Amino acid sequence: MADFLTDVQTLRANARAHMDLGPITEAYGADRPRVISVLNEVLATELVCVLRYKRHYYMAQGINSGPVAQEFLEHANDEQGHADEVAARIVQLRGEPDFNPATLVARSHAEYDASAELVDMIREDLVAERVAIASYQEIVRWLGDKDPTSRRLIEGILAVEEEHADDLLNLLEGIGEPAVSAKR
Secondary structure (H helix, E strand, O other): OOOOOOOHHHHHHHHHHOHHHOOOOOOOOOOHHHHHHHHHHHHHHHHHHHHHHHHHHHHOOOOOHHHHHHHHHHHHHHHHHHHHHHHHHHHHOOOOOOOOOOOHHHHOOOOOOOOOOHHHHHHHHHHHHHHHHHHHHHHHHHHOOOOHHHHHHHHHHHHHHHHHHHHHHHHHHHOOOOOOOOOO
C-alpha cells in the first residue's frame, strides 16, 4: 500500500466507530453544518428558479413566445433536477433539506420575477442565471478539496447554468434585443 494512505486496520476501526455518519468519514474536511446551510441556499435558489421559469413558461405571449416558452420549460425542468440532486446531497450529509416556502425567497440567491413582457422575462432569467453562476463559482472555490462530492455536484449544476445563460443571451440576440434594457 502507498505510504500516504492510512493503514487498513485504522480505516476499518474508524468505519466501525462512526457508522451512524454513513458516508461521512474521518477524511471529510469541510464544516458539515456550514456546507448543509450553503447547500440549502443552493436548494432555495434552484426552487425559486423553477418557480420563475414556470411562471414565464405559462405567461409567455407574442409572436416569438413558442420557442421561448419551450426554453423556459426546459430550464424549469433542469432547475428541478438540480434541486432534487442538492436535496439528496443534504440528506447524505445527514442534514435536512429546507423546502419551507415561507423562507424560500429570503434564502435564494436569485430573485423571483413577475415580468409580463417576454423580453423582460428573458432578461430577468439571464440575470438570475448570472447570479447563480457567480454564486456557484464561489461555492466551488470555497469547497475546494474539503468536500469533493459536493464540489462536483455544484460544478455540474454550474455548467448547466452557464448553458442556460448562453441560451437566454442567444434568445435575446435572436429576437433583435440588446441584453441590457434601455430603460435601466
